[in-house]
Structures are given as C-alpha cells and as structure tokens.
Amino acid sequence: MTASVNTTVITVRLFAALKEQAGWAERRLELPAGAPAPTPAHLWRQLGLGETLPAQVRVAVNQVFASAHQPLAPGAEVAFLPPISGG
Amino acid sequence: MADPLAGNGALQVQLHAERFDPLVVLADWQRSLAAGGTEPAAAEAHFIGRVRGITAAGAPLEALELEHYPGMTEAQIARLAADCAQRHGLRAVRVDHRVGRVLPGDTIVLVAVSADRRGPAQRGGQELLEALKHEAPFWKREWSGGVGSWVAGNTAY
Numbered sequence: 001m002t003a004s005v006n007t008t009v010i011t012v013r014l015f016a017a018l019k020e021q022a023g024w025a026e027r028r029l030e031l032p033a034g035a036p037a038p039t040p041a042h043l044w045r046q047l048g049l050g051e052t053l054p055a056q057v058r059v060a061v062n063q064v065f066a067s068a069h070q071p072l073a074p075g076a077e078v079a080f081l082p083p084i085s086g087g
Numbered sequence: 088m089a090d091p092l093a094g095n096g097a098l099q100v101q102l103h104a105e106r107f108d109p110l111v112v113l114a115d116w117q118r119s120l121a122a123g124g125t126e127p128a129a130a131e132a133h134f135i136g137r138v139r140g141i142t143a144a145g146a147p148l149e150a151l152e153l154e155h156y157p158g159m160t161e162a163q164i165a166r167l168a169a170d171c172a173q174r175h176g177l178r179a180v181r182v183d184h185r186v187g188r189v190l191p192g193d194t195i196v197l198v199a200v201s202a203d204r205r206g207p208a209q210r211g212g213q214e215l216l217e218a219l220k221h222e223a224p225f226w227k228r229e230w231s232g233g234v235g236s237w238v239a240g241n242t243a244y
Contacts, residue, residue, distance in 0.1 A: 086225030
C-alpha cells in the first residue's frame with residue numbers, strides 16, 4: 001500500500017499479551033499531511049487500546065525505546081511493548 | 088568514547104529458532120576469537136540458562152514460547168552489550184538466545200564475556216544478563232495443561 005502525497009503513514013505494532021488483547025499485530029495509519037504529529041500516547045487512545053497508556057507498557061519508535069509523548073515523524077514505526085520477560 | 092566491541096567479531100549476537108548446544112557455541116566463539124591471532128583473554132565468564140520444568144505458579148511446564156521484536160531485539164542486545172563492555176572493560180561478548188517454542192531442559196540463553204581479569208568478566212557478564220532480562224524485548228508464555236499464559240515481567244534473580 002502506498003500513501004498518497006497528501007498523507008503520511010505511521011506503522012503501529014503490538015507484541016505478546018497486548019497483541020492478543022487487541023486482536024491485531026500491526027496497523028498502518030494514514031494521516032493527513034500537515035496535521036499535527038501524533039504522539040504514541042495519542043495513538044494508543046485513537047486506536048482504542050485504552051484511555052491512557054499504562055505505566056508498565058513501554059514504547060519504541062523506529063525500534064529504539066522512546067518517550068510516549070514525543071511527536072512521531074512521518075514513516076515512523078511505533079511499538080507498544082508489554083513488560084519484558086527474556087532470558 | 089570508543090566502542091570497545093567495535094573490533095571484528097568482538098560482539099556476536101545470535102537468536103536461535105531451534106535448539107542450540109551452548110558448549111558448541113562457546114567452542115566456536117573461542118575459535119573465532121583465536122582466529123584473530125591475538126592472545127586469548129585472561130578471564131572469561133559464561134552463563135547458561137535453561138528452561139525449568141515448572142511454571143511460576145508451580146504447575147508442570149510443557150513448553151515456553153518466546154516472542155521477540157525482530158530487528159529491535161538484536162539491536163537492543165548489541166546496545167546493552169556495548170554499554171556493559173564500556174563500563175567493565177570487556178574485550179569480547181557473545182550472546183545467544185532462543186526464540187519460538189522451548190522445552191524444559193533446553194538452553195534459553197547463553198552469555199559469554201571475556202576481559203583481562205575475573206572481576207570485570209564476572210561482574211560484566213552478570214550485569215549484561217540482568218540487562219537482557221529487563222531491557223531486551225523478549226516475552227515468555229508458559230504452556231501448561233494446554234493453556235498458555237504470558238509471564239508478567241521477570242523475577243529479580
């Protein structure tokens with residue numbers, strides 16, 4: 001899918017328990033070009049994931065941990081990460 | 088500050104979708120370091136973690152399922168390793184981690200580090216292992232009695 005010149009695309013990814021609760025793993029959002037840049041916290045609410053981002057959910061932007069309140073650049077990949085349990 | 092692991096092969100990270108033998112990995116790692124022609128480091132610390140056969144709730148475990156974030160997980164391990172190497176003066180780091188379905192008794196993680204002395208090797212290895220457990224995007228789901236439950240975070244130690 002290619003965004004038209006008048007829109008920008010942001011990809012949202014969910015993992016593990018968050019993915020299963022929401023019933024989806026990835027969404028591509030087309031936003032009108034020139035609209036105020038959304039933050040991850042805005043997208044969390046906009047996508048119906050909840051009113052406010054829970055403290056235990058971490059955010060990554062372009063695969064690096066990031067603030068939930070930073071404006072997202074066009075083309076960004078934002079991921080919501082439930083508590084990590086590796087090793 | 089310069090990245091102490093910037094040299095060729097000084098940082099090796101591998102995720103495995105299938106069972107791996109940590110001793111074979113360690114032997115390969117040591118051979119690859121020796122291939123550079125430099126004298127082996129005086130100290131190495133190795134940690135091998137295996138899947139235990141019970142769940143956090145004490146029920147028999149059938150399997151663990153490990154989800155990760157392809158791309159970010161590897162990059163994040165590399166960042167954590169570089170940080171740790173900087174703080175402890177590590178000379179080389181090797182990290183292997185399973186993804187997918189892992190059975191009780193199987194190796195889930197290997198962390199191996201080398202340094203000039205035992206203190207930095209042991210402290211650096213432990214710190215990197217703890218960092219991985221809390222800062223590298225992996226998620227465990229325990230399967231028991233045919234039911235899967237996501238593990239909410241890690242134990243302290």
